Amino acid sequence: MVIIKTNARITLGRFIFVLLISAFLVSAQDVPFGRGVNLSNWLQTSKASQIQFNKYTKQDLENIKTLGCDVIRLPFRLNDMTTGESGFEIDPLFLYFLDQIVDWAEELDLHLILDNHTFDVETSTSPQIVEILVPVWRNLAEHYADGYDKLYYEILNEPHGISDELWGTIQGEVINAIREVDTSHFIVVGPAGWNSYNNLQHMPEYEDEKLIYTFHFYEPFIFTHQGASWTDPSLEPLSGVPFPYNPVTMPTCPDELLGTYIESTIANYQSEGTFVKLAQQVLVAAQFANVRNVPIFCGEFGVYIPQSPADDRVYWYNKVRNLFESYNIAWTTWDYQGGFGLFEANTPELFNYDLNLPLLDALGLNQPIQYEFEIKPDSIGIPLYKDYFGPNINVSNYGIEGFNFYDNNTPAAGEFSILWTGGDRYSALKLDFIPDKDLSKLLASGFLLELWIRGETPGSKLDIRFLDTKTENPDDHPWRMGVTIDESFVTWDNNWHKIQIPLSELVEKGAWDNNQWYNPEGKFDWHSIDLIEIVAEHHSIDGRSFGFDDMVIIDTTLSATKENQQYIFENFRLYQNYPNPFNPETSIIFSLPASDHVTLSIYNIMGELMTVLIDKNLNAGEHVVQLNAEKLKMASGIYIYSIKSSLGMRSKKMIYLK
Numbered sequence: 001m002v003i004i005k006t007n008a009r010i011t012l013g014r015f016i017f018v019l020l021i022s023a024f025l026v027s028a029q030d031v032p033f034g035r036g037v038n039l040s041n042w043l044q045t046s047k048a049s050q051i052q053f054n055k056y057t058k059q060d061l062e063n064i065k066t067l068g069c070d071v072i073r074l075p076f077r078l079n080d081m082t083t084g085e086s087g088f089e090i091d092p093l094f095l096y097f098l099d100q101i102v103d104w105a106e107e108l109d110l111h112l113i114l115d116n117h118t119f120d121v122e123t124s125t126s127p128q129i130v131e132i133l134v135p136v137w138r139n140l141a142e143h144y145a146d147g148y149d150k151l152y153y154e155i156l157n158e159p160h161g162i163s164d165e166l167w168g169t170i171q172g173e174v175i176n177a178i179r180e181v182d183t184s185h186f187i188v189v190g191p192a193g194w195n196s197y198n199n200l201q202h203m204p205e206y207e208d209e210k211l212i213y214t215f216h217f218y219e220p221f222i223f224t225h226q227g228a229s230w231t232d233p234s235l236e237p238l239s240g241v242p243f244p245y246n247p248v249t250m251p252t253c254p255d256e257l258l259g260t261y262i263e264s265t266i267a268n269y270q271s272e273g274t275f276v277k278l279a280q281q282v283l284v285a286a287q288f289a290n291v292r293n294v295p296i297f298c299g300e301f302g303v304y305i306p307q308s309p310a311d312d313r314v315y316w317y318n319k320v321r322n323l324f325e326s327y328n329i330a331w332t333t334w335d336y337q338g339g340f341g342l343f344e345a346n347t348p349e350l351f352n353y354d355l356n357l358p359l360l361d362a363l364g365l366n367q368p369i370q371y372e373f374e375i376k377p378d379s380i381g382i383p384l385y386k387d388y389f390g391p392n393i394n395v396s397n398y399g400i401e402g403f404n405f406y407d408n409n410t411p412a413a414g415e416f417s418i419l420w421t422g423g424d425r426y427s428a429l430k431l432d433f434i435p436d437k438d439l440s441k442l443l444a445s446g447f448l449l450e451l452w453i454r455g456e457t458p459g460s461k462l463d464i465r466f467l468d469t470k471t472e473n474p475d476d477h478p479w480r481m482g483v484t485i486d487e488s489f490v491t492w493d494n495n496w497h498k499i500q501i502p503l504s505e506l507v508e509k510g511a512w513d514n515n516q517w518y519n520p521e522g523k524f525d526w527h528s529i530d531l532i533e534i535v536a537e538h539h540s541i542d543g544r545s546f547g548f549d550d551m552v553i554i555d556t557t558l559s560a561t562k563e564n565q566q567y568i569f570e571n572f573r574l575y576q577n578y579p580n581p582f583n584p585e586t587s588i589i590f591s592l593p594a595s596d597h598v599t600l601s602i603y604n605i606m607g608e609l610m611t612v613l614i615d616k617n618l619n620a621g622e623h624v625v626q627l628n629a630e631k632l633k634m635a636s637g638i639y640i641y642s643i644k645s646s647l648g649m650r651s652k653k654m655i656y657l658k
Helices: 011-021 057-066 092-108 127-144 163-177 199-202 261-267 275-292 310-326 357-362 439-446 563-568
Strands: 035-038 071-076 111-115 153-155 186-189 212-217 296-301 330-333 384-387 391-397 405-406 419-420 429-438 450-455 462-468 481-483 498-502 507-511 514-520 529-535 544-554 584-593 596-604 610-620 621-630 637-645 646-656
Touching: 011 310, 057 092, 071 092, 071 330, 092 111, 111 127, 111 621, 127 163, 127 296, 163 186, 163 199, 212 275, 275 296, 275 310, 310 330, 310 357, 405 529, 429 637, 584 637, 596 621, 610 621
Parallel strands: 035 071, 035 330, 071 111, 111 153, 153 186, 186 212, 212 296, 296 330
Antiparallel strands: 384 544, 391 429, 405 419, 419 544, 429 529, 450 498, 450 544, 462 481, 462 529, 481 507, 507 514, 584 621, 596 610, 596 637, 637 646
């Protein structure tokens, strides 16, 4: 414990030096992992059927590992991923997804924290939650009891509105339930009070020896959460709060927050918004770990991007990270992508183009080379949905509760189809291209939108439409180009029907922007497409149901056979190099059915990696890569060239003869 006499003068430098020296006295037990990220907003849905599973792939986990991370915290709403109160069995679809992620982590040797993020910021944790937590964790732990050894169970994210004593008792019951079926995996336990470091001291001294204690850190709150809408009161009016405190740039309290606790917090920020205060707060967690002699882990820390000063945000991360590591506190930042993420603001958040390099440096992470991104016209078909949504598509929905993305009741093809069973008028399924797409070449080449559809209610109508990208021009709007699907296209007899709509036959529909309707003006731009949406434009979906499957933008010459459709969705092509044998140069040619992250590697005949020719995002289409064996100092012999993307891996042999 560092004691500072109140009648003594001490400089800031001396105080920090003494405080950091104290790390040798309060260093926590080792945690099996060190640093990582939260993969948020992936599995955090209210039911498994609404998870967009391929939002992240194994490639994303590989990317995270290349940053220097060894752990991923995986938030999901475990309490909602069950079959209900009759035993709270885990939904098989959720386990199907989770098992794949666990397998990826094991293949990549990453630690994986299964975080029960059944969490509502507006609702206090119920004392009856024990009746759910005990069976769901017993069931999940039984499923993984003999599985991957670098798997961890985090009982509940940020319990709040419940007493420390009661939460401590509930958590103890869950620990015991897990140990009935699994004695090998570590369990992550945290305090009430939103997992606050101040509440760690109130946790029971559990007897279990395989526990890791966690806390969250978002201090000072008006800096880390300025602009946040989910706080009470909302901090949306607050902007530009610096860290550390700077009297020149410090904003005054917004009128909307006068009379709230935020007003007094702003008034006291001169003393609260300092590194000294930050260090004192982290020390609380470190001292807890030292006194209890337990390992400790910060599961969340971060600064909300939109309204925080960018340089101050980077500075804060660096100071907090160094404090954690000086006390041997492992961490996962909140989050990887999104409002607190590792990417530059207002970008598509592409790994090879948009990473925030100063932030990575502040966190002590690796800084991959970044490239300038340029949208190029797509030249071959684009998969939209076949069992899963296509690559580089983010599904956002208005009225999402009415959708099941994995209906296995007689799909048109494959394992799943999309089922839509309910929603207000104007509810919609939105497929957002990340990044935006240039479809002008596909339009000129006669491509069409093809999908299977079924419905059961005569008289039904749906709109399918493209929306272009709204620019900064005040006269521009998100213009629509689409078609109404009615009984002139399909019979609503609950049977599957394939429809094909040439892009050239779509009709401009106008725009809705800023709560105002704009009639068509001939301004739709095929060079910059934001999204495709299927919309209940004409009536609500109540009492109706629709199915969709095998959705693709496809060349008319490729749409005739099932084999070619299968190619568009599930394969990409790697051609034999030419010439082969070669000396010293050869061309490697491959084609992508959609924009994707691609790695092109060369191996010797023993399977040893020689070099990586490409490791970046590429647009759809054909690509040619030149290889010069002399520059790579290759000996004569047989080599293997291998291309990998989210769609799979393809390899071929080539011969170099000097």
